[in-house]
Amino acid sequence: MIVTLTTNPSLDRTISLAAPLQVGEVQSALGVREDAGGKGINVARVVAAASRPTLAVLPLDPRDPFAGALAATGVPTRTVAHDGATRANITIADHAGTTTKLNLPGAAFTEEDAAALTAAVVAASEAASWLVLAGSLAPGLPVDYYVSVIEAVRAAWGPSAPRIAVDTSGPALAAVVAAGRPDLIKPNDEELAELTGRGLDAELELPDAVARIARRLVPASVAVALVTLGGDGAVLVTADGAWHGTPPPTRVRSTVGAGDSSLAGYLLAETTGAAPEERLRSGIRYGSAAASLPGTQPPTPHDLSTGAVPVRLLSQDNPTTGGHRD
Incomplete structure (x- = not known):
């Protein structure tokens, strides 16, 4: 079971244009689609599309029309x-x-709301x-909210607690890593460069530069880093090594949700016991498939x-072992 938490879900509206966006001009759209989104929900949709068990935890006003869009996904939820x-x-x-994105703020949380959501995640995580933990934090949640969720889940389930994957950015990611x-x-x-406070070395190829700064975190603070590079693929850094994967030729239609699909693809492979190289390949295949689909449509194995x-194995800058589970 892969459980996801989305504190700030969204109704994703994707407008397709026949020509590049022209700011200040009037343009006709080819079409529009709406998807129940938010990073954790996107991950759960991909896992469900692969016929694997998942559960998406999220806040929801029972009167919100978003409930209908969410139900249409068929993803099991705990709201x-x-x-x-x-x-x-x-x-x-x-x-x-x-793609050009406009992300609106979500509904604000109180301390009581945060406590209720944490309790729901703890309950949902049993045997997962x-x-x-994915996406931006909803307004009103403290910057270390994900840290408090991690602590609550591990305190409740001890050695049987699920492993924790985090896909966020900025201060929320910094708090989790710290x-x-x-x-x-x-x-x-x-996001990795911002997190470490170190720019990418321009004298190195991008994958090597990414692996070098990721090694500052792995395994001292993080067990594994999966760093997505858009059209340049992704880099996987573990305590035992670092690898770079290159995506297959892809006709890009929308990059929205591609990173979420990469994470889902990685986890789908990891839960079968796949080797690091195969986990990376799976993540890249799923991310590329998502980019080839309109909107935030989740890729299926058929896509x-x-x-x-x-x-390829990247040169290793003093990798060490231990500290975390891979």
């Missing part, structure tokens, strides 16, 4: 009553796959293999490219 409509995120995608000891983080290259995903 916590919360006043306020789910936010809407708007994505404009042109024919070349270039992974707990995915105090949460997560089993996996999934930043992109820019995965059969093209090659070359994976």
